[in-house]
Amino acid sequence: MTVLAVPVALVVGLVIGALGGGGAILTVPALVHLVGQSPHEATTSALVIVGTTSLVALVPHARRGNVRLGQGLTFGLVGTVGSVAGSTLGARTSDDVLLLLFAILMLVVAALMARRALSPSSSVDPDEPAEPMLTLRPLTCACPRVVRVVVTATVVGLLTGLLGVGGGFVLVPALVLALSLPTPVAVGTSLLVIAVNSATALTARVATSAQTVDWPLLAAFTTIAVIGSLVGARLAGRLPARAQTSAFAALLVLVASYTGATALLA
Structure with a gap:
């Protein structure tokens, strides 16, 4: 692992720990441009790094009561289902197309992050319990919310399998809107979802391809990312959310521009 990859791994962990996701968006470009892995190798490696880091970052959030295990x-x-489908599709996609898709995804995420930074705070009451999707007395179903949850979960799983990203940038607002979770709880719960999606997608990739994994590299990168995630989890709520989100959006635009240019000029 190159010297430049060390601070990137630390930033990946900080982002995951503080924002509940988004670190994988930086992981894949770092593994491709700084470590020299192919896009297919990088997206597989990212599943290990992001899944492990999210699982560790989950602990301090759970201690603060910000994780809804069942949901x-x-x-x-x-x-x-989306994770398995994405893994199968990713194995059949060329390296240049994967990089271009990743650049486009980063720009979309940057736009979503910028919009979040500029929007007013969530109106959900932090002390208000999450509204269940299904109630038994009387038996009613909030069907539109159920559909939103299913569609969002499937799309996030698809992105995880295809591009090796956890989808926290989609998960956090989805958990707030679809399950009525307060933002701190959505951030903590998203880490659990990311870990589940990453494990599923990694299993599907290992089962459907003969791709090798550089375990010593992953161990080093993941260790640094885990340290960063623990620091990020402690910083969550202490730093201005808008400043964090705006800085991350700007960084994504820069990385997306470089990655997109690399894919188009290859």
């Missing part, structure tokens, strides 16, 4: 596992399990 997180349900959301993750619903997304398994």
